[in-house]
Amino acid sequence: MTATASGMFNASTTPNLEEEDLIYFCKVIEDRAGISLKSTKRDLVRTRLRSRVTDTGFNSYGDYRNYLMTLPKDHAEWENFTNLLTTNKTDFFREPKHFEYLVQKILPEWLKNKERTFKVWSAASSTGEEAFTLAMVLARYLPKDRDFKILATDIDTDVLSTAQNSVYPISKKPEIPSEYYTPCIDLGKGDARGWFRMKPHLREKIIFKQHNLIDRTSPGNGVFDLVVCRNVLIYFSPDTIDFVQKKIFTTVKPNGYLFIGHSESFQGIPHQWSSAGPSVFRKGS
Ligand SMILES: C[S@@+](CC[C@H](N)C(=O)[O-])C[C@H]1O[C@@H](n2cnc3c(N)ncnc32)[C@H](O)[C@@H]1O
Known part of the structure; x- marks a missing residue:
């Protein structure tokens, strides 16, 4: 909004x-x-x-x-x-346990396979902080011979413009751990004082695109290693959550993961995911 x-x-x-x-x-x-x-x-x-x-x-x-x-x-x-x-509240490194899980569990396992590009979908990405957090973490923890790509989608075209621009007020800088400042952000000078922009090497890894989670269309079949769909299911009815979780299930690779928000659940909704940790689900092979 x-x-x-x-x-x-x-x-x-x-x-x-x-x-x-x-x-x-x-x-x-x-x-x-x-x-x-x-x-x-x-x-x-x-x-x-x-x-x-x-x-x-x-x-x-x-x-x-x-x-x-x-x-x-x-x-x-x-x-x-x-x-x-729409309600667009978001932060960099929101619900940080998910990013620890990515680094400690998902990436070491993924690195054992021969694939080159780790693919993520940030579904309901709002103004882009979630996608850039993923980009900062992946750029830091993936070895040089591996790459990553992020698809970041939202229904709201205003937040997508902000995300595409990738410029944030300096008041948001403390949300980012300081070790990421030099490699990941450019501080604004002159007229842009009071703002920072995500560096080009991160921006070029993310595609921002409009996508309505309740549409029948899908960004792909069995393509993502990880889908991050957080703090949007809380706005949906159980029937809509069911529709969305089924759709996401088809987009994830065998053994791929799903993160949902810490205040969200699939309680009472029959599903095919295995529980892999708090707000972490996995698709069987
Ligand atoms: C509270 S934000 C969550 C942002 C981020 N995932 C996070 O956890 O910080 C919820 C986002 O869901 C988006 N949204 C709501 N309904 C949607 C739908 N049907 N399809 C796609 N995005 C939707 C809103 O526009 C909003 O940007």
Whole structure:
């Protein structure tokens, strides 16, 4: 979710979000993105859509709803609507145990095989911190004769632009362990003071691309050594989690791994993964 300053209105002039508008917005975001907001998220929906209602020239959520109802499925306004209702919080080295697991367990085992390129999918990558964390770790721990590639996807086109640009505010630098500063980041100078950019040798390893996890399309069959799909399943219903975990299963190589967020689980969902550690799953050979 990215807010635009223009069109923000004073709290006293905020139009009322009627129950029928809320129900419609919740239904549509679930149909389009799988995000299950439930009507308890009234304040979230009201705040996130507020500036969009005025930016599009409407006086009420109801008028904006009526407008959306007239639009074809591929109209550009749906992208704005979806981008506003996603939650994009992320950090570099978030849930660091996963990166320790990658270095201590997955890579030593993978290095025993003859493959040259370790392939990762960061599914729901937000602004790119997760993909760059993977890139920093892989660049540091893989030997020179091995390579890696990362596919980083998200439904939200605004966060993908930020990720593609790979420029972050200096306030995020402490999220990165200091041993990675020199090899991985360039500090901004002049007008770019207060920002840093990920180095080109990391940027060139990542492809950022739009992908909706609830689409039937898939980025490949049996191609990834590791899929990282963290902190997005919490927004999905059990049926959607089931659909997504099955889809990811087909994209992973035999013996490949899946990381999910520490607050997520497949509890109550029959699946084919073997549990390999906290929030770590493995596909059998
Ligand atoms: C909270 S962020 C998690 C980012 C990162 N994986 C992490 O753990 O730090 C959740 C991301 O999931 C994305 N998302 C939500 N629904 C999605 C869908 N149906 N397909 C792809 N991405 C989706 C959102 O746009 C958001 O950027």
